[in-house]
Amino acid sequence: MVKKIVAGIDIGGTNTKLGLVDEEGKILMHQTVQTARYPDAEMFANEISSLLLSEARKIRNSELCGLGIGSPNANYYTGQVEFAPNLPWKGKVPLAQYFKDATSLPVAITNDAKAAALGEMVFGGAKSMKHFLFVTLGTGLGSGIVSSGSLVYGHDGFAGEMGHMIIKDQSNRLCGCGRYGCLETYVSATGLRKSYMKFLAERDKRAEEPPENIDAKYIFDRAQLGDRDALASFEYTGHILGLALANASALFSPEAIFLFGGLTKAGDYIFNPTKISFEKNLLKIYKGKINILSSSLQESDAAILGSASLIFNEIK
């Protein structure tokens, strides 16, 4: 029997990860290239495509069914990458079309958080679910929202941006989007750091390390030593996340919520206050019914599996 395989491509500002994935979610081949080596997007698509086609041919009894791409600022509807500040290609780039031209295969593209949400549905803990929230807690806060079994893309393709809900009016935390008080300025590695510095400052204390050394890992280590400000930062972050997830639940009525990404490595330090705040702020009809879970995808595999899921979700 011919084995169906899909290419997953995860484009990042520094690296692009490529892989070939089978229907069971096994990564048969993977490779990393430097994104900046390709100043031209069409050349990028051509070279990556021939690499993937040639690798796929080496896998016996297999059929390459398509390419799924996760990229910052990618628009699922248009197949374009639009004004991505951290990628070498400027303006609107018809990346899906370039890959279609190069491979004559189906190509789908979306942003990395939405791709990872699909990965959770196709290969992870959301396999049987039609309604769930998927939140990535890294430098920023990304999210993919699945409703009735489909990603919520909205009218223009960019829906599902939980990180850009303004959760504090009059906040002075500037977000990368140019506004103030977005959820990701509080709930992310960056937000945690800001909160830690704030708690220190409010007690007229200075960090024991120079500011540039203070990151989520440092605050986690301090929390483990019982550092009051580090613990307060996690509490505060979790409190805000729990409230935001309760609000999103009033809108989407999800079956479960998956958390993913670097900040989840803090384990109970972030999950406990999040769950407490979530339950406290949840509508009565949902109390005790919506689990906040750790994503079951390995962080190293999620990017490739998620991207490949864009195609598997359609052919499965």
Add this chain to the structure above:
Amino acid sequence: MVKKIVAGIDIGGTNTKLGLVDEEGKILMHQTVQTARYPDAEMFANEISSLLLSEARKIRNSELCGLGIGSPNANYYTGQVEFAPNLPWKGKVPLAQYFKDATSLPVAITNDAKAAALGEMVFGGAKSMKHFLFVTLGTGLGSGIVSSGSLVYGHDGFAGEMGHMIIKDQSNRLCGCGRYGCLETYVSATGLRKSYMKFLAERDKRAEEPPENIDAKYIFDRAQLGDRDALASFEYTGHILGLALANASALFSPEAIFLFGGLTKAGDYIFNPTKISFEKNLLKIYKGKINILSSSLQESDAAILGSASLIFNEIK
């Protein structure tokens, strides 16, 4: 040619409105009955059904294609009305099934705000839209969210509750849902009244009327006379609504937002501050692209048209 007609039934705590609607959204017959006259839900379904069947037979060359019901606490998935505090029927009532048994016709049920949102899509200003928000501003704040051409019901059928997003942490405005600080405690006729009383109190002033006379209409009249606290209440309400709509837009990327219900009669007093706050708080990519519109449904017809749309949306 046989004309397709649908029955629309809008159940309220006081009155139930019935009507027969044709494909153009013309209400061919309508009637109002007192809900409390029917302590038994099955009897209610039987009597309303025979009334509607008999009225439908009087319309020449017509075929009754189904019944759509809007009711508080109605669950689209189960067809039940669940623990509705203001209706005579207690616990979970299989209302859709009762109507199916009585008519042998397709029956669909949802809550009144979701039904009105569908009405906007089938007969109103959202005819060509697949992604929009519909918000009813009455005693409370109801909403229906349409994404990819379908109402968002979520896992349990009760999704889309914008009114129950907690928009102020630490608020002391108690919501009917038992929590504090829900959007509808600020943005609704009730919320407007609370804000007016608050602004008066903060200036050590007493209302010129006894509290029981102060409602949205009174505050609107005062605003027209230039009353500073009345004007501030509308500003405040609109500011909060605009921010909440901007946040919902980050999640849903709607094509437009429709406002409906009593409070919209205040016209510019509510629309202007809402639009200003909305644009200010909107993600840059959406600025100037999402219109906040007045619903094009007549308030007197919306309940029946909305309910009927539950069926028309499926047969059209």
